[in-house]
Amino acid sequence: MRQDDRGRKVELMVQAKRKPKSRKSELARRNAIGVLLAGCPVHELRTKLRAAGLRPTRQRVALGWLLFAKGDRHLTAEKLQEEAEASRVPISLATIYNSLHQFTDAGLLREIAVDGSKTYFDTNVLHHDHFLVEGVNTLIDIPQIAVDTLNLPPRPLGTEISRVEVVIRLRAGAVV
Numbered sequence: 001m002r003q004d005d006r007g008r009k010v011e012l013m014v015q016a017k018r019k020p021k022s023r024k025s026e027l028a029r030r031n032a033i034g035v036l037l038a039g040c041p042v043h044e045l046r047t048k049l050r051a052a053g054l055r056p057t058r059q060r061v062a063l064g065w066l067l068f069a070k071g072d073r074h075l076t077a078e079k080l081q082e083e084a085e086a087s088r089v090p091i092s093l094a095t096i097y098n099s100l101h102q103f104t105d106a107g108l109l110r111e112i113a114v115d116g117s118k119t120y121f122d123t124n125v126l127h128h129d130h131f132l133v134e135g136v137n138t139l140i141d142i143p144q145i146a147v148d149t150l151n152l153p154p155r156p157l158g159t160e161i162s163r164v165e166v167v168i169r170l171r172a173g174a175v176v
């Protein structure tokens with residue numbers, strides 16, 4: 001083979017390697033992946049975390065899975081840690097608190113402080129209020145319409161209502 005030919009052959013090989021995938025085949029490949037992943041809860045969770053500006057680390061995905069895969073929930077950090085351990089994902093309470101606050105700051109959770117000591121994290125971030133069942137410390141959502149019709153007291157002059165947050169405390173009573 002002449003020196004020139006060899007050079008030409010190498011050039012052709014490089015060209016073959018560099019030949020861009022056709023746009024059509026690339027789209028088909030992406031669509032195929034999209035179809036495979038659509039409805040995949042873990043993929044959706046990763047997308048949800050990314051959309052909220054959080055890198056979907058393994059730990060965040062594991063906690064997000066426990067938090068968001070079961071509908072609307074009110075959880076304390078301790079309860080979430082119990083659930084993580086039960087699913088064989090041991091995570092320290094400090095890390096769980098950090099993640100819960102990151103999720104809250106990113107708008108994925110709403111923090112509800114009760115009595116100034118107990119903090120619940122609500123997976124429903126839309127504005128709504130709560131019943132608190134004393135003794136068992138369970139929060140139950142109240143339909144917003146019920147609170148909108150509350151007869152609010154007149155507010156002090158020069159102020160406006162920024163937000164109304166209602167916690168109605170319940171205790172076991174006589175069954176009527």
Ligand SMILES: [Zn+2]
Nearest residue numbers: 074122124141
């Ligand atoms: Zn709630």
